[in-house]
Amino acid sequence: MNDTMVTVVGNVATNVEYRETATGGMARFRFAVPSRRWDRGSGNWTDGHTSFYTVFAWRSLAMNLAGSVSVGEPLLVHGRLKVREEEGDGRRRTYVDIDALAVGHDLTRGTSAFRRVVKAEPNVTGPPRRVAVAAAAEAVARVPVP
Known part of the structure; x- marks a missing residue:
């Protein structure tokens, strides 16, 4: 399939909303x-x-975004451009979304300290999604912000 790939540079406009779905984590935020x-x-x-x-992100990217990004921060977002139209209240509206494949801080406007998230071995006996989310949240909470 021929997707339109874009890389945009801008600022986070809203808080990152994170939630668990049947296929894994999903994050969403507005990007200016x-x-x-x-x-x-x-x-x-x-x-x-x-x-x-x-901007929509899935699985590990979604989890890492939720623990790393705040409103106003400068980012680069790379992903698939999606244009959709919806009709409501008798009006037709056009929305432009990006399904993110990679997101990073814009280092021309500041510094960043990267921390690799270590993935645990699959847990066959317990619910793996909840364990992974809790471990990632705990790891992010322990790291001091400069």
Whole structure:
């Protein structure tokens, strides 16, 4: 299938919403991508239109996003562009979503400390999803934020 792949640079606009689904974790947040242009006449950067996207992430990326990202942080998001139309209240609306494959902090605007999440061996006797989510949340909570 020919998906449209995009990489966008912007800022987290809403808190990351995380929830467990039947197929694993899912995270969602709104992402603001402002356009800035150099105005030769004034010799300054000018702000243009800001585009908003809803970013969806699944499984381990979703869990890591929930423990790593806050409102206002600059990110790079790479994934599949999805355009959908919905009709409600007699109006047709167009939504633009990104199914994220990779997300990272924009290091041109700050620093970041990467911490690898160690995946545990599969737990055959217990519920693996709950154990993994609790272990990841505990690992994130123990790491001091600089």
